[in-house]
Amino acid sequence: MTKYQRITGMLDVLFDDQPYWRYILEKIRQTTDLFGYNRIDTPLLEQANLFIRGVGEGTDIVEKEMYIFEDRDGDYLALRPEFTAGIMRAYIENGMHTLPTPLRVWTVGPLFRHERPQAGRYRQHSQFDIEVIGERDPAVDVEVISLAWHLFTRLGFYGLRLYINSTGCPQCKPKYIQILVDYFSQFADKLPPNDQMRLKKNPLRILDSKEEATQPLLEDAPHITDHLCEECDTHFTKLKGYLEAINRTYIVDYRIVRGLDYYTKTVFEIKADGLGSQDTICGGGRYDGLIEELGGQPTPGIGFGSGIERYVIALRHLGITPPEEPFPKVTVSYLGEIAKLEALKLAESLREAHIGAQFTPGDRSFKAQLKAANRINAKFSIIMGENEVQVGQATVRDMENSEQTSVKLTEVVHWLTERL
RNA sequence: GCGGCUAUGGCUCAAUGGUAGAGCAUCUGGUUGUGGCCCAGAAGGUUGUGGGUUCGAGCCCCACUAGUCGCCCCA
Numbered sequence: 001m002t003k004y005q006r007i008t009g010m011l012d013v014l015f016d017d018q019p020y021w022r023y024i025l026e027k028i029r030q031t032t033d034l035f036g037y038n039r040i041d042t043p044l045l046e047q048a049n050l051f052i053r054g055v056g057e058g059t060d061i062v063e064k065e066m067y068i069f070e071d072r073d074g075d076y077l078a079l080r081p082e083f084t085a086g087i088m089r090a091y092i093e094n095g096m097h098t099l100p101t102p103l104r105v106w107t108v109g110p111l112f113r114h115e116r117p118q119a120g121r122y123r124q125h126s127q128f129d130i131e132v133i134g135e136r137d138p139a140v141d142v143e144v145i146s147l148a149w150h151l152f153t154r155l156g157f158y159g160l161r162l163y164i165n166s167t168g169c170p171q172c173k174p175k176y177i178q179i180l181v182d183y184f185s186q187f188a189d190k191l192p193p194n195d196q197m198r199l200k201k202n203p204l205r206i207l208d209s210k211e212e213a214t215q216p217l218l219e220d221a222p223h224i225t226d227h228l229c230e231e232c233d234t235h236f237t238k239l240k241g242y243l244e245a246i247n248r249t250y251i252v253d254y255r256i257v258r259g260l261d262y263y264t265k266t267v268f269e270i271k272a273d274g275l276g277s278q279d280t281i282c283g284g285g286r287y288d289g290l291i292e293e294l295g296g297q298p299t300p301g302i303g304f305g306s307g308i309e310r311y312v313i314a315l316r317h318l319g320i321t322p323p324e325e326p327f328p329k330v331t332v333s334y335l336g337e338i339a340k341l342e343a344l345k346l347a348e349s350l351r352e353a354h355i356g357a358q359f360t361p362g363d364r365s366f367k368a369q370l371k372a373a374n375r376i377n378a379k380f381s382i383i384m385g386e387n388e389v390q391v392g393q394a395t396v397r398d399m400e401n402s403e404q405t406s407v408k409l410t411e412v413v414h415w416l417t418e419r420l
Numbered sequence: 421g422c423g424g425c426u427a428u429g430g431c432u433c434a435a436u437g438g439u440a441g442a443g444c445a446u447c448u449g450g451u452u453g454u455g456g457c458c459c460a461g462a463a464g465g466u467u468g469u470g471g472g473u474u475c476g477a478g479c480c481c482c483a484c485u486a487g488u489c490g491c492c493c494c495a
Contacts, residue, residue: 005468005486060493064421082495111495116421119489127495194492210491258494269495280495307495335453365448370455378455385453399455 009115009123011309020312023322024155028108028128031151035143037104037130042086044110048078054085054294056261058202065113079112082260083129084287084303085294091133092296102135108308120278120310131303133291138239141266141286144302146246148270148282155311156320157272160281163253164243164268165224166236167204170289172229173264177203179222187217204257223254235265262287266302274317275310282306328356329420331373335366335385343384346394346412353413355420357382373399380416 006012013021032039048068055061067079080086087105090096096103108128115121130147132140145162152160168176181203188196191206192213198205206214207221228236243250250268258267267285275281284304291299315322330350334343343359350357358376360369373381383395383404393406396415407415 008486065493113494115493116491117488118491121494125495129495205493260494277490278494283495305495310495333454366453367449367451367455368447372455374455381455383453387453395453397454402454404454 007123009117011122011124017312019322019325020315021308022325024128024308024311024315025108027151027154028106031147031154032106032130034150035104035147037106037147040087040090040105040107041109042080042083042090042107044080044112045077046080046086046089048076050085050089050294051078051081054088054262054290055082059261061113061260065115067112067114081111081113083107083109083111083127083305084131084260084262084290084301087129087131087303088133088291088294088296088301092291092294097134097297097299101133102140103133104130105133106130111305118278119276120307120313122309126308127305128308129303129305131301133301134299135302136235136288136300138235138266139242141239141302142242142246142248144284144304145243145268146248148304148306149248151306152270152281155315157281157314157318159273159318161271162248162250162268163256163271164239164250164266165253165256166228166232166265167257167263167267167285168224168228168232169264172227172232173224176222176224176227179227180204180206183220183222184217190217207255207257218255225252225254232265239266258283258285262290262293264288268304270306272310272314272317275313278310280307281310281314327376328358329379330355330357330416331369331376331378331381332357332359333366333369333373333381333383335383339384339386339389342389342394342409343382346382346384346409349413350416353417355413355416370397379420382412 048066051066052062057063061081066081069077071077087107091103106129108126110124110126112124114123117123128151130144132144145164149160149162167173181199184191184195184199184203184206188199190213191199192211195206195209195211195214198209207218209218225233225236240250240252253269256267256269263285265286265288268283269280270282271279272281273279282304283306284302286300286302288300289298290301291297332343332347332350334340340363347357347359358372358378360372364372370381378399381397381399383397385395388394388406391406392409394409394412395404396407396412397404405415
């Protein structure tokens with residue numbers, strides 16, 4: 001068939017999707033403006049070690065999903081699989097700790113993970129991401145969640161669910177994991193192979209297992225929220241109180257365990273309908289140890305990533321249609337070579353006047369030119385023929401009622417401005 | 421990395437193992453300078469790739485590739 005094809009898991013965003021993207025990016029800007037966040041853009045490529053260190057060596061992302069390669073200088077580079085590590089690198093490298101605290105940033109762009117593609121999951125996908133650096137107050141946890149919620153409301157989403165949990169800290173998390181292992185070890189023989197493996201490798205993952213046999217065992221499984229240290233417990237309690245204060249309904253879901261090593265305390269997810277099995281539209285949490293881990297001063301942080309492709313799927317599912325892309329309301333048609341010159345000039349002056357115009361090239365039949373005007377839903381088509389050139393006038397055809405008016409060439413811009 | 425389903429013009433799909441078609445879209449014409457509706461015509465395919473079975477394969481078998489949905493995991 002075709003000689004070249006898309007790389008697996010990477011999408012062409014075609015015209016039918018573009019209005020959604022434009023709409024989404026507009027709403028993102030409005031929302032970040034509303035909350036006072038600064039945009040930051042970091043490179044798509046980083047030293048591979050940044051992610052190995054930042055995201056965690058044992059994580060799936062690092063272990064089997066990173067696009068990693070050696071460049072011409074022999075350095076190991078990786079296509080970024082997530083935003084946070086790169087932004088923290090930028091924060092440290094640019095001495096951004098001297099900026100007013102907390103530092104609030106946002107970004108949007110492509111990320112790369114070599115996973116098996118599926119509905120709502122692509123090897124190259126785009127995320128909207130925000131990070132707040134330098135503040136431990138759970139009030140910023142709430143701010144971050146609120147920002148996501150504002151965006152989704154603006155986009156027109158409904159039926160979303162907010163799930164929160166705490167993953168504790170280096171003090172209490174390991175103790176809880178031990179308690180969890182002890183609990184599931186009693187039922188080791190009842191666990192499906194999948195979860196037996198998790199019990200050994202990553203016990204927390206059993207909590208969000210979809211294995212049927214595991215479900216009854218989860219009923220009585222110990223919850224981390226009952227085993228938090230005092231600091232984490234206070235943080236979680238305040239978080240819930242603040243969420244209630246702003247009337248943000250939440251569900252405490254002790255089964256939320258996020259896949260990245262750096263999370264501490266607050267973790268959260270927002271889910272939407274209509275996405276198939278990949279229904280998380282926003283996921284994030286606090287990472288109070290990450291910046292120090294990457295070589296900076298001990299600094300707390302919190303953020304989330306949110307998948308734009310999933311927004312598009314969800315918007316479609318909910319029947320939310322973005323505004324149409326603006327398109328010129330005027331076309332310029334011509335008959336003959338002399339008139340073509342005038343038509344070109346006219347089209348150019350309409351663009352300079354910010355009216356915009358589309359010119360049909362190729363010396364097509366007049367019929368074809370009007371057809372093209374019709375196709376883009378033009379309100380007017382300006383007709384230039386030999387007759388018009390001779391008398392220095394253009395014929396302006398109203399495409400809705402087919403009425404034609406003669407307008408002096410020098411008056412065309414003015415005439416159209418009054419009617420558009 | 422594992423599993424189910426799928427693969428025919430740009431798109432959506434037809435074609436008892438026997439000459440690959442339709443609709444939509446595109447272009448042209450029906451009007452020496454007039455769009456939408458209608459009519460006519462043209463262009464567009466080595467049936468995803470490679471093997472095999474058969475007198476003969478779009479159709480049956482195998483492998484690969486890609487898509488899709490799911491698992492793992494995640495946005």
